[in-house]
Amino acid sequence: MSKLPDIRTNFAEWYQEVLVQAEVIDASPTRGCFVIRPYGYALWENIQKELDKRIKELGAQNAYFPLLIPKSFLEREAKHVEGFSPELAVVTIGGGKQLEEPLVVRPTSETIIYSMFARWITSWRDLPLAVNQWANVVRWEMRTRPFVRSLEFLWQEGHTAHRTREEAVEMVMRALNVYKEVYENILAVPAIPGIKTESERFAGADSTYCVEGLMPDGKALQMATSHLLAHSFPESFDVRYQDADGSMRVPYCTSWGMTTRSVGAVIMTHGDEQGLVMPPLAAPVQVVLIPIYKTAEERSTLCEKLEQVRRELSDAGIRVMLDANEATTPGAKFFHWELRGVPVRVEMGPKDLASDQVVVVNRIERDKAQKKTMVAHGQAKAFVLNLLSTIQSNLLSNARTRMQSQWYQAEKLAEFGPQLDQNNGLYQTGWCGKAECEASVKTYKGTVRCILQEHNHKTCLHCSSASKSDILVAKAY
Amino acid sequence: MSKLPDIRTNFAEWYQEVLVQAEVIDASPTRGCFVIRPYGYALWENIQKELDKRIKELGAQNAYFPLLIPKSFLEREAKHVEGFSPELAVVTIGGGKQLEEPLVVRPTSETIIYSMFARWITSWRDLPLAVNQWANVVRWEMRTRPFVRSLEFLWQEGHTAHRTREEAVEMVMRALNVYKEVYENILAVPAIPGIKTESERFAGADSTYCVEGLMPDGKALQMATSHLLAHSFPESFDVRYQDADGSMRVPYCTSWGMTTRSVGAVIMTHGDEQGLVMPPLAAPVQVVLIPIYKTAEERSTLCEKLEQVRRELSDAGIRVMLDANEATTPGAKFFHWELRGVPVRVEMGPKDLASDQVVVVNRIERDKAQKKTMVAHGQAKAFVLNLLSTIQSNLLSNARTRMQSQWYQAEKLAEFGPQLDQNNGLYQTGWCGKAECEASVKTYKGTVRCILQEHNHKTCLHCSSASKSDILVAKAY
CATH class of the missing domain: 3.40.50.800 (Anticodon-binding domain)
Known part of the structure; x- marks a missing residue:
């Protein structure tokens, strides 16, 4: 057991090292994957318990869908396949034989779940329909970091179908609130709700809501997402129902997920020079x-x-x-x-x-x-x-105080950009809505984390035309 | 909703049909896989809860190991790879590129877990070590039946390491007793404990213990297994520790698992002409x-x-x-x-x-x-x-009575074989221990389900030489 790297000057190394020394994880022989050891898994089990209870209160029931999905299914939703293709693990051999159609290891389950919704939803009486799945998913990431980004991770994915867009939007917001509530009240990690810009949206969603966190090194972490899929997947998978008036309609759908990344958020947010600090309500x-x-x-x-x-x-x-x-x-x-x-x-x-x-x-x-x-x-x-x-509430208020100290109100990218580049942090600024102004933050290694509900900044960070909304800019994990 | 097939004359069709009509499962677009719908999954969740509690009482802690295992790892245990090779799903493409080394979707996790045990076990103080994993596994089965045999299934797999063979044997028996106890006391399904013959042993195990059930159609179902791996995997993966006397030793290992097949056992055992019957202690x-x-x-x-x-x-x-x-x-x-x-x-x-x-x-x-x-x-x-x-205990005693009525004491295969072939059932008989006498039961589509502890039959069912032990012969799922 060697001394931990300095958490203030060497946060990334501290994180890797504390995970191993405290027996939360270990390296595995599979590239980009790691082993969750009992102490780390017990934290995840506690998060699962809290989340599962709330998901059931949302009216969703747990179910299980196949791990392996015919490749053609992903191709039925054009944006979805475009977004996920570069990240797929593909099974081409089964039982010693080359498969006629390759199977994809699920990167997420919309395609297979909406193909089932097409069988289960025929009448307005079948709506709303809400299922949740606890599962492993695989995304072929090149640069990995335990819990934050890995080839395989564990998560829950909720999938729902509704008669009206309003009902679907309400579901998206309720799921988002569950995530915010679990992060803040159970994990003592402050969670900022917002909406993703088009470029950061889930592949196939109408809009993506998120909760973002700010880690002690001033980098943002996307901690959970909730998507209004609306008609995209249901149309691609032919989900249709007969409404009360006899007409055939397409339901409005949502999906939402929270992952083992939450374990990483807890460890980064609360850890100190002596090691981990577990928030009491989730502590193994x-x-x-x-x-x-x-x-x-x-x-x-x-x-x-x-x-x-x-x-x-x-x-x-x-x-x-x-x-x-x-x-x-x-x-x-x-x-x-x-x-x-x-x-x-x-x-x-x-x-x-x-x-x-x-x-x-x-x-x-x-x-x-x-x-x-x-x-x-x-x-x-x-x-x-x-x-x-007391410890539970102090951890949250300490984390809030720290986040506030790294949350800057900013106007011009040219002014705050160098600080972002050098010292990280969270910059609230105005945005006109144009993609090129969003892309401008890349100059300083930043990304637009989300659009906020409040609107204080009057001009765009880049082009100086009128701002349509406040955004948060930060470097991201 | 159509009438269920006659459960007495058409058991297999009744089973397939009741699963769909009662919304336990649905067919999926992935060959050999099915969707576990909320009502079926709720039953599995109840089984998990009961089992998880008992597994923790056995001293095992939950952990999580990667889904994808380098192919070379399976090859390190010769019998293991021979047994599992025909059943593997293999990922050959990741992130759009051909992989240098293919990855196998875990059919079971001994190889990756014992490679980790080699890192975690260095001293006798690290023993016993007991971990358990709740996970999905994939085995490329050709003829599938929901819950009973499918490409993907859910299970728990316990893996332990011990200083002595006696301790390992004790662990194997304690795990087996947990399975028997959960089947009988929670699921009201009678479970017969026994030992597998060499030909039915887990690929890589020294000995395999099992609990067998007898379904109403007179076919046996292997309901859970507990393996004494002893030195096989630890030696292949170089697991060694320094004992109290300073010498380097190889620990004795075990693994044991129970799967979603238990859901099938419940449904087959208790169902009737009106549909499912849920044992109260596991009923959703x-x-x-x-x-x-x-x-x-x-x-x-x-x-x-x-x-x-x-x-x-x-x-x-x-x-x-x-x-x-x-x-x-x-x-x-x-x-x-x-x-x-x-x-x-x-x-x-x-x-x-x-x-x-x-x-x-x-x-x-x-x-x-x-x-x-x-x-x-x-x-x-x-x-x-x-x-x-009352219902809980009546279900168990009804199932026991039915099992007893199909459990025959038999001497010569030539005499009971035709009855087995025509009417199924469970035949307790003697066996000399020779492989050819075991194989003789295939003539009547039978298999040796297990070796029993009691020894009543004095001559071998086939060669008529002295019997070494009683065995159970039946057709198997």
Whole structure:
């Protein structure tokens, strides 16, 4: 175990290294793919649980569609195939034989799902229809980074069909709100809602909504998307229904997804020089109990007492573990669990045992005097519950404060461009809507992350004609 | 919706048809793959929940490994590649380019997982190591049947490494017991534990344990397997650790899996001429409430009252829904939910409302006089809970009785072979252990399903020399 790279000066290396040292991932023999180890997967499982509950509340039911899709299906939606062709993994051999029609490993499932919707939707009574799939997808990326961009990733993809465009737009917004809510309330990661410009839109969508995050290095991360597909896919796949008045109509469709990239967002947003910091509501382990002893006899009485504390906390719904490992010292345990970002540590030594108290340690407090608190055993449960909730809200407000400090109101690209190029950050500015003005930000390695709802900037960042909307410009992951 | 094929005379057609009519699956445009629709997927989710809990209790932690595996990895375990080569789907094109080394879509993950174990296991302190993966796998099957055999299926695969062979054998047996327990106690499907003969062993395993089921048509279904890999894969992938005494050793490994085939086992085991029958502990919907009304006013008061009943049952942890659909008649609703196998139906009409009672209907009771029970509203919750538990245990005992009626003690293949050929069934007989005697059962389309622990039959079914063990012979899915 070597020292972590400096998180301030060497963020990218810190990220790669902390993922491996904290056993979140490991490299794999398949190029561009990595292994999600149990500690990383447990975080993803917690995200899944929270998201799955909310997706069911949206009225979507889970289902499963084939991994392998006939290549011709992708070709039925012209923009879609154009967008995804360069990223496809293609199965050409099956059972030892060359296939007549190659099969594509799904990069997303619109094509196969809308071909099924064509069978399932015949009457207005079949609408709205909402399904969700938890699945793996493959996109042939050349430059990869764990969780952020990899050949294979895990996600959920929701797909819905509606009678009216208004209903579909409402669905798109409700899904987007679920993503924003999970990011902010569960993962303590601030999420900025917006709309993608045409050039950044999902291949085949009418419009793409997104939540964007700003990582500590000042680069933006697209954290989830929600697409109004409207008639594109349903028309390509012949989805039609008989409306109440007898006429045949095409439903308005939506799709929306959130991926294992969320794990990367959590780790980048909260990590520090000691390692990961897990937001309590998603933390695989919320509290770790560590006995501090010299003799075997001390160890045995301390472990007995701490096992009692463990049960008390566990009964209160806290994900807690007792690290009674005999082979490592308390110091090594502190290091181990700090690296893994467990939000609360509870220590107990012989003196604490004698006075029936514990020492509660806050992973994110930097003030030494406030980092540790002696708490009477009888108060431990209430104190820990309260501390977990404080840490959760502090993580969000810290992340918000940091994001605000890197969020600039800007007018002319010529003025803010050099700063973007050198120091990254998020630049809110005006845009006239023309593609060439959007493309101008590339000069400084920027992209337009999204169009915002609020409209404060009156002139275009590039051509100086009237601005139609505010946009956010940043370098992107 | 057409009438279901006769389940007694036409079991295979009944199975295919009930799956589609009850909206468990639908055909997909990918050959040999099907779509798991929400009602089918909900059953799988319930199986997953029960299994996942028990797998965690076994000490295994969930993780995720890449879908695509370099082809050379499969070739490192000679028997493994020989067994799986004919079944592989191979990606030869990625990102528009021919790949230098083709990637195999995982048919199982031993090769990639043991290559990771080689990195993670260095000391005896790293053992035991136990990981589990929930994933999709692809095997290029030619003749497919939904859930039973398809190109792609969903499963969990557990992989463990141990210091001693005894510990590994114990793990294999504990996993097997979890499968037997989930099949019997949750899915009400009797599971016969046994050991596979060499010819039916997992490619690369030292020994393969299994649980076998007997479907109503008298064909056996392999329902889960647990393999003692011992040193095969660890040696091929160079997994070595330093033992406490300083010596370098190879760990003993196991792998074990249960798949979406379990959904097929449930449907085949319990279904009847009216459709599916869901065992209560795994049923997506355990209780459906149906108002029986003539006027809009009746409908409104009945729905109000039934919504109260719904809340009461739901608060008791019952998966309950109120079918208040205005567009369908009560009769159509009965048909709809009987087809889907909901174990308990609760009806309420205006007269029931007046006397504050409900009519509780048992999906599996064939005696008309006992099928329906009037229950006072105040007793409904207790009555329904009790009925669900009765149905659960009756389903298991009915299935056991049926299995026993098709389980024959047999001596000479020449005598029982014609019956096997004509009427299927499970034949317990003796075996000397020779491959040619095992192969002899093929004459009657049989296979040796497993070797049993008990040993009653003294002579070999074929050569008449001394029997080494009892085996079960049956036709297999």
